[in-house]
Amino acid sequence: VTGIGDDCAVLRVPPGHELLVTTDFTIENVHFRRDWHRPELVGRRCLTRGLSDIAAMGGEPLAAFLSLAVSSDVPQKWVDRFLKGVLDLAAEFKVPLAGGDTAQSRAGIQADIVVVGSVPKGKAVLRSGANAGEQIYVTGELGGSAAALARLMELKPGGPEYFQHFSRHSHPFARVAVGRWLRQRGVASAMIDLSDGLSTDLDHICQESHVGAEIEAEAIPRAQVGKKPVALELALHGGDDYELLFTSAATVPSKIAGVPVTRIGRTTQSAEMRLIGVDGKVRLLKAGGWEHFQGNQKS
C-alpha cells in the first residue's frame, strides 16, 4: 500500500487475482451498546465483520479502511480504545489500515469498515454454487454470541468469568484460514459467513443456488455455556458468530486450520428448508435470523 494520506490509497492486487470489496456499518444502539460492550470489542467486531466477508469468498484480505463519525459527547478515550481494538485485530491478520475518513456525528457513533481483498481469478466461492445432494457444513460452534447478548438483555452480565464462556461474542475472529483452505482445494461449492444467523444465511445460499436444505437439529454444534449447550433457537437464529457455512460434495475433514468442522445436513431439490428435530419430526425452517437491536438490513 502506498498513497496513505493522499487522495486515494494505492494498492497492488496480485497478478491473476480478482478484487473483493465489502463494506459494513457498525452503529451505536444497533450493533452495540456503549454500556454493554467494551470499546476494544466494538472495534474488533467492526473489523471482524469485514474480514469475515472476505473469508466467506475464500479470499485474502489486503487492506482495511475505517470511516468513523463520533458525536461530541463521546470521550476521546472511548475512540482511542475503539481504534486499539481495530488496530490490534488488523495486526493479527497483517492487514494494514490504509485510510478512511473521520467526521463529527449528530448523535452517537457510526463506523463504516471497508475491507479489500483478493482471490485468484474465477476462484471466489459464491453463495450461488451449491447443488442438490451435497452436504452442509459449519465451522466452530453456533449461538454463543446470541447467548451472550441474551444474557446482556436480561441485564445480568455476571462478571468477566461468566463472559469467558461467550468467546465468539467477546473475541470474534474471522475464519480467513478456513476459507482459504477450502478455496485452495476447491472443496466448497457455496459459502457464506454466519453474521445474520444459520437459518437466514442458509436461506441466502438456498435462494442463490436454487436448492433446498435439510438440517439435523442434533448435528448443529451448539456453543457451551458452562457445561450446558445454548438453546437450539440461539444456534439456529442467533447472529454474529462469524463462523463459515458451506456446501460440499467432497470429503471434508473434521478439522480445518485448527477449527472444528461439522456436517449439519444436506442440500435438496426442494425449494424449502427443513429441520429434522431431536424428536425426529420434520419442521419447516424459515429465515428467522438476527434482527440486531433495532433491525438491520444488509444490501
Added chain:
Amino acid sequence: VTGIGDDCAVLRVPPGHELLVTTDFTIENVHFRRDWHRPELVGRRCLTRGLSDIAAMGGEPLAAFLSLAVSSDVPQKWVDRFLKGVLDLAAEFKVPLAGGDTAQSRAGIQADIVVVGSVPKGKAVLRSGANAGEQIYVTGELGGSAAALARLMELKPGGPEYFQHFSRHSHPFARVAVGRWLRQRGVASAMIDLSDGLSTDLDHICQESHVGAEIEAEAIPRAQVGKKPVALELALHGGDDYELLFTSAATVPSKIAGVPVTRIGRTTQSAEMRLIGVDGKVRLLKAGGWEHFQGNQKS
C-alpha cells in the same frame, strides 16, 4: 463486477494496473442540511466526493459502494431521491454501484461512499511529486460552492434562478477526464482535488512535496455570480468546488477535456505559501480552508 449481493463484490482490475480506494463520509448537518439541499444534490455530491479523489490520482473509477444509515424520521421519499442522485451520477460516469450496507441510525442521515478505481502501475499522480520552480494550475473556477453556501447561511436562497449561478454547488462534477488526460501525458507532477479549499489543499501539496508556493491573487479564476466574481476569500478558502489543483513543469494547454485550466502561481524552494495581492503586496498564505458546518477532518 460480479458477486453483487454476495458476501463481497468481485471486481476485475485491468492487468498492469494498481488499485485506488477512497472513502468519504457525508453527514447531515455537517456536509449538508435537509432544509437547504435537495436530496438528489446530496446524493450527487456524496458520489462526487469519491470520484473527485479518483480524478486527483489520474485514475479511472471502477465501482462505487454506498453505506447508508438513516433514522426513522427520514421519509422514504427523501432516501429514494438521494439514491436517484447517486445513481444518476454513477450512470453519467458509467460506474456501477456494486454494493454497500444499510442500517438504521439513531439520528439523521449518515452516508459513506467508497469508490474503487485503477491506474496503470506506478502512474498514480500523488501529492508528493511537485518540485520547486514548477507552475501551479487549477481547473475551472473557484469559490462558487462557498458563495452558494454563504448565501444559504444568510437564509436568502432567492429561488432557482439565482442558484443557476452556483453551478459547482448545485451540480458538482468530478474532473475525471482532466485527471486522466494529465496522467496519460505525464504532465502533472503533483495533484489534489479542491475539496477543502485552495489554501488548504495547496498546503497539502506543499507539505507532501517539501516545496513552497507563490500564488497570484489576480490570476485565480473566480466563479461569477451574475456578472460579479465571488470574493477572493471564497476562491482562496472555500471548499467543495471539486476542481483539480496540480503542478507542472511542462506546457499546459488553456483547456483540457473541455475544461478551462488556469496558471495561478508557481512552486518555490521556501517552506511558505505566499499570496501576491491585487495591490502587488506579498502576504503569507495559510491553510484557512473549509471547515464545513461543524468541523470535518480528513484522515
